[in-house]
Amino acid sequence: MRDKAKKPQKLKARLPRGLADRGPAEIAATRAMVENIRKVFERYGFEPVETPAMEFTDALGKFLPDQDRPNEGVFSFQDDDEQWISLRYDLTAPLARYVAERYGTENIVLPYRSYRFGYVYRNEKPGPGRFRQFMQFDADTVGTASGGQSAAAADAEMCMMAADTMEALDIPRGSYVVKVNNRKLLDGIMESIGLGGEENAGRRLTVLRVIDKADKFPLPEVRKLLGEGRWDGGAEGRGDFTKGAGLSDKGISTVLNFLGGAAEAWISPKGDFVPPTEDEAYVSGEILFADKGPEYDEARKKQFYFDQDELLNLLFHSVRDSAIGVEGVSELRELLSLFRASGYGSKRIRIASSVVRGLEYYTGPVYEVELSAEDENDQPVSYGSVGGGGRYDGLVSRFRNEPVPATGFSIGVSRLLAVLQTIGELRPKREFGPVVVTVFDRDRVADYQKMVAILRNEKIRAELYLGNPKNMGNQLKYADRRNSPCVIIQGSDEKDDPAGPQVLIKDLILGAELAKLEKDREEYLQKQGEAQTKVPQVALVAEVRKILDKHGVKWN
Numbered sequence: 001m002r003d004k005a006k007k008p009q010k011l012k013a014r015l016p017r018g019l020a021d022r023g024p025a026e027i028a029a030t031r032a033m034v035e036n037i038r039k040v041f042e043r044y045g046f047e048p049v050e051t052p053a054m055e056f057t058d059a060l061g062k063f064l065p066d067q068d069r070p071n072e073g074v075f076s077f078q079d080d081d082e083q084w085i086s087l088r089y090d091l092t093a094p095l096a097r098y099v100a101e102r103y104g105t106e107n108i109v110l111p112y113r114s115y116r117f118g119y120v121y122r123n124e125k126p127g128p129g130r131f132r133q134f135m136q137f138d139a140d141t142v143g144t145a146s147g148g149q150s151a152a153a154a155d156a157e158m159c160m161m162a163a164d165t166m167e168a169l170d171i172p173r174g175s176y177v178v179k180v181n182n183r184k185l186l187d188g189i190m191e192s193i194g195l196g197g198e199e200n201a202g203r204r205l206t207v208l209r210v211i212d213k214a215d216k217f218p219l220p221e222v223r224k225l226l227g228e229g230r231w232d233g234g235a236e237g238r239g240d241f242t243k244g245a246g247l248s249d250k251g252i253s254t255v256l257n258f259l260g261g262a263a264e265a266w267i268s269p270k271g272d273f274v275p276p277t278e279d280e281a282y283v284s285g286e287i288l289f290a291d292k293g294p295e296y297d298e299a300r301k302k303q304f305y306f307d308q309d310e311l312l313n314l315l316f317h318s319v320r321d322s323a324i325g326v327e328g329v330s331e332l333r334e335l336l337s338l339f340r341a342s343g344y345g346s347k348r349i350r351i352a353s354s355v356v357r358g359l360e361y362y363t364g365p366v367y368e369v370e371l372s373a374e375d376e377n378d379q380p381v382s383y384g385s386v387g388g389g390g391r392y393d394g395l396v397s398r399f400r401n402e403p404v405p406a407t408g409f410s411i412g413v414s415r416l417l418a419v420l421q422t423i424g425e426l427r428p429k430r431e432f433g434p435v436v437v438t439v440f441d442r443d444r445v446a447d448y449q450k451m452v453a454i455l456r457n458e459k460i461r462a463e464l465y466l467g468n469p470k471n472m473g474n475q476l477k478y479a480d481r482r483n484s485p486c487v488i489i490q491g492s493d494e495k496d497d498p499a500g501p502q503v504l505i506k507d508l509i510l511g512a513e514l515a516k517l518e519k520d521r522e523e524y525l526q527k528q529g530e531a532q533t534k535v536p537q538v539a540l541v542a543e544v545r546k547i548l549d550k551h552g553v554k555w556n
């Protein structure tokens with residue numbers, strides 16, 4: 001008996017991990033978000049530029065000289081010249097290459113102010129909220145002054161633009177805050193605990209990572225991470241062990257005092273208190289001291305104000321023996337004065353010593369936008385960073401043996417969209433589909449296609465039903481699933497009407513409302529008459545427009 005021939009194995013339709021398909025609603029939401037961001041960035045005087053998704057790997061700065069291939073953080077391949085090419089992992093490194101190619105020529109005006117948006121790619125382990133492909137929207141100023149008020153103004157306007165962008169996206173004030181720090185301040189605290197110099201680079205990185213994650217752990221766990229390390233199972237020998245920074249007790253106290261400055265900067269204003277702006281953050285003692293004992297009962301009855309001047313005094317005290325640290329505090333004071341001069345108080349932009357970003361290339365001020373919302377118990381819940389940036393004076397200079405000061409800000413569009421959907425600030429609306437012209441008589445497709453062309457010529461989205469026209473019910477179901485505002489029907493009775501060719505226009509939006517009416521028969525009959533009307537074919541465009549206008553149907 002002959003063996004049965006094996007059936008060819010079907011190809012399984014699937015996506016790699018860390019990637020996602022997007023439907024019409026999400027695409028429409030992304031498009032609207034990008035457009036709102038673009039308007040704010042252009043209002044600040046930035047102009048668009050576009051760079052390719054691929055660059056030479058060494059230009060991106062992700063090439064490891066001691067290996068013969070790029071590291072796992074980027075997607076790379078070799079071209080036929082055996083040169084390594086990588087997909088961009090952010091939008092800043094390609095901009096540095098773009099500017100360096102044109103620097104000092106008439107092809108670029110300095111300071112160069114530009115914005116870009118597009119997908120970036122990370123060859124990292126995907127997880128919840130972590131994708132291999134995601135969209136960013138960046139703005140950068142390159143070729144600014146190297147110091148002084150002009151440089152500070154370039155950094156300050158990035159933070160102010162970030163705040164304005166959040167509000168342009170209808171994120172209410174109080175649900176976001178732009179947090180600002182300075183890498184020089186962080187370098188100063190490292191020096192003050194004896195971790196200056198290249199020989200301490202590894203331990204310094206460990207401490208900075210602890211500072212970055214400090215708000216995710218209770219204070220005793222932060223202390224362990226700054227010391228010998230911690231077991232994530234809660235007790236010695238349980239779970240995985242994370243090696244700590246190995247700081248002395250004095251070093252640990254210095255870092256914790258540095259981080260604790262923000263808590264000490266909340267003060268209860270006196271009767272003659274005059275806030276520096278009308279945009280300051282206040283919080284009740286009930287929230288501020290929710291986890292404290294009865295000794296805080298009196299404080300819980302008061303309102304507290306975030307005193308940024310006091311915070312800077314505390315931070316200065318932490319780094320007073322470090323020249324670089326003192327310089328960082330001075331730059332933050334300059335930024336604070338610029339924020340206040342433009343009316344941006346601590347409710348929107350706030351000094352925060354815990355901000356650690358881009359350890360590879362930021363050289364001065366760093367900032368990030370954090371979103372929060374209240375839970376069912378009216379307690380604030382942080383959803384983390386949705387954007388950030390900083391000053392990177394060394395990135396462009398890699399291509400040129402001269403300093404090129406620059407500062408920039410990036411919004412994680414994909415991440416922001418996901419967070420807004422999670423907290424209910426954004427509910428993507430399904431966009432209306434096209435007007436559908438049905439096929440009642442399969443021998444008259446040319447006539448129906450002509451109607452479609454007439455509608456399209458009048459800037460109305462329209463399509464001809466291209467499935468099997470045998471069943472009119474299926475055509476109406478198709479139009480309904482396409483979210484069409486209305487359908488056009490013309491049979492032989494309408495075409496040969498004694499009064500001239502007619503068409504039936506079925507209002508699907510009104511039809512959906514009819515389905516919800518159960519009791520009021522008079523209203524039902526009235527709307528039923530409105531939901532399907534017969535009109536002269538010559539009035540097709542005008543009658544369709546009436547329906548679109550009645551329901552506010554607009555297409556982007």
